[in-house]
Amino acid sequence: MTEMKTMLKQLARDTMFDISDDEMPALIEEYNMFMNHVQFLESIDTQDVEPLAFPYEVETTFLREDEVSHIISREDALKNAKSIQDYQIKVPKVVK
Amino acid sequence: MNFEQIIGLEVHCELKTNSKMFSASPVTFGKEPNTMINEIDMAMPGILPVLNKRAVEYAIRVCYALHMDIDELLRFDRKNYYYSDLPKGFQITQEQFPIGKNGYLDIVVDGKTKRIEIERLHMEEDTAKQFHYDSYSLIDYNRSGIPLIEIVTKPAIRSGAEASAYLEKLRQVFLYTDVSDAKMEEGSMRCDINISIRPLGSQKFGTRTEIKNLNSISHVQQAIEFESLRQEKIILDGGKVLQETRRFDEKRKETVAMRIKENVANYKYYPEPNILPIRLNHQWVMDIKERLPIMAEQREKIYIDKYGLSQSEAHRLISYKELSDFYEETVKNCSRYKIACHLLLGEVLGYLNKKNISLEETKLTPHYLSEIIEYIDEEMISSKQAKEVLECVMTEGKKPQCIIEEKGMKQISDVDILTQLIDQILDNNEKSIRDFSSGKDRAIGFLVGQVMKETKGQANPKITNQLLLKLLKERVQ
Amino acid sequence: MMIQYSIEELHQLLQLNDFDSKMYYDELFQEAEFQQKKLNAFVTITKEKAYKDLKKADFISLLSGIPYVLKDNYNTKGIRTTASSLMLEDYIPIYNAHVVDLLNQQGSCLIGKSSMDELAMGGTNQSALTGIVYNPWDRTRIAGGSSGGSAALVASGVVPFALGSDTGDSIRKPAGYCGVVGFKPTWGRISRYGLIPYASSLDHVGAFTRNVRDMAIVIETLAGHDEKDMTSSIREVPHYLENLNDNIKGLKIGVLKSISDEIIDIEVKENFDSIICKLQGLGAVVEDITMPSNLMKAILPTYTIIANAEATSNHACLDGIKYGNRQDGETIDEIILHSRTHGFSHYIKRRFILGNLALATENQERMFKKAQKVRRLIVEELNRIYEDYDVILTPNGRGIAPKVNEIVNNYLYDDHVILESHLCLANLAGLPALSLPSGFVDGMPISVHLMGRIFEEQTVFNVAYALENILDFKNQYSREG
Ligand SMILES: [Mg+2]
């Protein structure tokens, strides 16, 4: 049980958020349901079946011409950012 | 124990398209931060990518130049990781199906040719640029989404010298296919190194380290030299090389381990659901091959065989793509191939280096250069004057003829005029004639100087010398 | 004066000289505020903008001057767009979704942004930042989700049409619960540019209306190639309204028994059977069809794995750095971590965690790729059916909208509820699919579900039109629930 908790907490971390202990029971329940789903799919024979990444097999030939047609103002670009300095987004120093 | 270095290089190259890989904002360098972007480059919620046609064309050009197999069905994948310079939280790249596969590049090291096999070339997008200050960093999205191609060799490189020759050659490919300015110092060409060592003769690969983001060819060579010695020491001390990512400390000339999150290698690649597979028009792909610019090697051969340049002249000339392009234009209507080459590699290059500018920034045109060559050829100006004219053209952009006239540079090559003048000077300098007859050669120098003084340097030196000697001899006989 | 007109009715009124459009909008906003108190369906009411748009409207085209509502996951320039998530609580887009531009060009008047499940991930509207949306027919019941607000606002008569988005059933399910027409066309038929995504390979732009003709009008306006969406089709868009035809003689309709056999509620069953009789009465050839039961059971697992995996990646951009609800932190990682921990509800976090699990390199073959392979098997099975049938008919889910207090969680369903989950077949295969009100049970509306071949929207419209014409539910709405 604690092992699963640790695993799920790490998985949350990998997804860049934390899970509180309160949230854990529901997560475990849903995780188990999810793993049932995974198990069920394992019972289906997919040998020689290619994955389908789109709803149907489809190709396009459309490519964009290399033209500059859309620039936004710097004000618009930064309008929704919470921390700005010198027209750039400010963050704590990136540790290299 | 002798060790062998096993090196693979991953090179990223920014393409000089007008617009970004997946958005219609401009590709620029050094512009005001966050002025060259749109919502796509900032990954605003709801945006979608649309692939740039020219970026594909450029990738294909390089594929051809590297003798690669081209996949005419383009497919893209997502590389997922969280990082502040990656606005979408994923990079669109081609993991599973790179546009180019199985290529090579021949390099020459110590006079020997070696074929470096290239595994793949794929298209992707650049990240935003971060500027680091003491206590904070600032993010500029202008670079976000600039088209990149990444070229990955097989672990086929065996020394720093080979690595450096490969990079030089690859850089030349980028320049001659005209897809990038490939400036390592500005980051439009970047290199990662994968390196391991093994006892000579062993077939097994050792544990490799990755050195990220080298920004000059000499750093690549230095990093390889340092890193292979470091690994050697570890092994000889009975230790184990760790598989890790390192960076090159330019001041200390050392590689240093980077702090990397444990799971960063788990990129969770999967097919990009917002880009359908793209079927390239076969004829279009073939046409790109037809229109492929002449590569450096072919030019070098033409320069030697057709223009009579020496091997080293030809080699030097093609190593400056800009000069070589200029040369091509110049010799279209000027058959003085050697002089053109000498002026470009001598005076012009010297001037550019002195001013630290590019040829494009000067006002010299191929037409002006051939005009100057014509004047030299007809002995209207001396080579010393030619240098002055060239400089003048480069800075002021005036027509050479005007400069020559303004400066009163036209050479006096008329034998009658010069004979009359020299006779006059000899009449007034009997001492010099005596000196000459008693074998003092410097008398000639003095007399030439007198001629130059009288003509304000416009006397043709060659003819003046010849005439002076002839007239002197007549007088002492 | 009443305001609950259809698009076509209102269009005719707007063209009359003595019709006071300003007054119409005054009443509309009165009604909107009245319904907001009852239904909690709006996130934002855009009154000022609507009046401004109205002034510009020339009422010439069918949608000119027509009021509408957008689900709050369509980017609207200058208008707060939250996707009902705390993360985007104060996000103000700097650009319009493609379909928003199209509606602006038509002169349609946006009157508000509607509530939804957070980031469109859910089926109850329970996870919305502004809380649950109530059903106009009975306020003790939910409107459904994730496009709950849009469904409720069309069903209560406030607007004649609203846009939703549909990744698994997010238009069709709330449409069914609220007794209105819900439709999503073929994947690729309408540009998704500017729609805050859930799962890109399953996401669809779609709409709610109170009759099939109106739906044809709206979809015809939105459909077509958009150079900003590489997945949008270059196929020509037919004139859905002009070609609308209720003569469906000889059309082959397959009744997917694997689904309809699961109906438990007797009244729902009777209603469904009566629809079959009516279709036969209209001259359609109606026959039973089945799909292998293991594939039917695989629908939900396949869907959840793909949807959650794509969602996790699609929402990696929500890090609090460039926009969104930024929280403090000593390092960038901490900022991202804190912002995401704070900005997402626990429902969403669970989905993201599972999505991440399925995509992880060591699991991908067993989970994500496996689901994509089964997706192919399911799609191929459907295609086999479409070799012989023009439309597949199923009940639009289990039955009537649940009571608010009946929904205790928003968990993934267990794998046996095929009846409830089968609507996402249309998303897995990208098929045009429509839910049509078919009757009432306990005073609550129920619907049937029609799925056509890809790019055959017209066939689906025609069947729905024919049915609608002989049923009594055209233009229905409920103000007093
Ligand atoms: Mg790489």
Ligand SMILES: [Zn+2]
């Ligand atoms: Zn790369």
